[in-house]
Amino acid sequence: MIYIYNCYAGTHSSALAAAYHLNKLPKDRLPTKEEILGIDIFNKLTPKDMGRIIYHGMDENGDKVYTFGRSNSKVVMPALTNLLTMMNGNEKLKDKVIFSNASPTVPLAMTFGGLFSRRLHIDFIGVPLLVKGAKQTYGNIISLVERTKKLGKTQMNLVEVLDNKDLEVNKTFS
Template identity: 50%
Template sequence: MIYIYNDFGGTHTTSLAAAYHLHILNPSHSPLTKNDILNIPYFNQLTKKEAGQILFRGMDEENNPVYTIGRRSSKYVVPALTDLSNILLSRYGEREKIIISNTSPTVPPLMTAGGFLSRELGIDSIGVPLLVKGAQQCHNLIYHLVMETKQVAKASHEQVVVLENGKYQYKIGKKDIFWKEK
C-alpha cells in the first residue's frame, strides 16, 4: 500500500498524520507539548513553492511508504493523483493499493489562522503559537483519522481509495474534541 495524506498546505495536519502513521508521535503521549509539535518533520516548514510536491515521509511498520502533499486551493490535485495512480497501476499491472486521505476536515480555526499568519504573511511570532494551540486541539482527531485510513485501506478491494473523511467538530467549553461525521 501507498499512503498519501493531503491538505491545503501540506505542512500542518499532513505532518501530524504522517508522524502518527510512522509512530514518530505516540497517541498515549498527550497532551502534545510545543516542542513535540515543532519537532515533527516538515511541520510549518513548507512554502507555497513546495505545493503539489509529493513528499516521502517514511516507511510504516508494514513497510508501506507514507507521503504527503499540499494541494493549495486546487480542486484538481486529488483527481489528477487518482487518475495517474490508475494509469500507472493498469499500465504496469501492479497489485498495489494507493490510499489518498484528506486531513483538512480536522483543521481547527486556530490552525487555519496560525497557518495563514505564519506561512502566508511570515508573522511567526503570532502564527506559530496559534498553530501549536491548534495542533494540540486536533491531534486526537488526526490520530483517529490515521487509524481509520489504515482500516479502510485494509478492508477496501479497490486499488485506488480516496478518503475525504467527512467533517469533524470540536466540543466547545470543555476543550475536548470529538469525532463526528457531519
C-alpha cells in the same frame, strides 16, 4: 501499500497525520510544543512546495507514508487518481494507494496560525496558534489516521480517495 495524507499546504494537518502514522508522536497523551515543532516539515513548507509529494518513511507494516499540499485545486486529486489508476491498469504500479484528506481536522486556530506564519511571516503570532490548533485537533488526527489505516486494509480499489468530510471532529484528547 502507499498512504498519502494531503491538506491545503501540506505542512500542518497532513504533517501531523504522517508523524502520528509513523509513531513519531505519542499515542497516550498530547504532544508537547517541542514534539509538534520537531515534525520534519511542520510549518516549514512554502507555497512553492505545493503539489510536491514528500516521503516520510515506512510504517510498522512496511507501508510507505507521504504527504502533499494540494492548495484549493479541484483538479489535483482527480488527476492523480486517474494517473495512478492508469498506471495500475498498465501494471506499472503494484501498490494500493490511499489518499487521505487531513483538512477536515483543521481547527480555526490552525487556519489562522498558518495564515500568520506561512503567508504573512508573522511567526510570533502564527506559531503559538499552530501549536494550540495542533493540540486541539490531536484526537481528530488520531481518528483520521486510524480510520485511514483501517480503510486501507479493507478497501478493494487499488486507488482510494478518502475525503474524510464525514469524520466526526472536535473530540478532545486526554
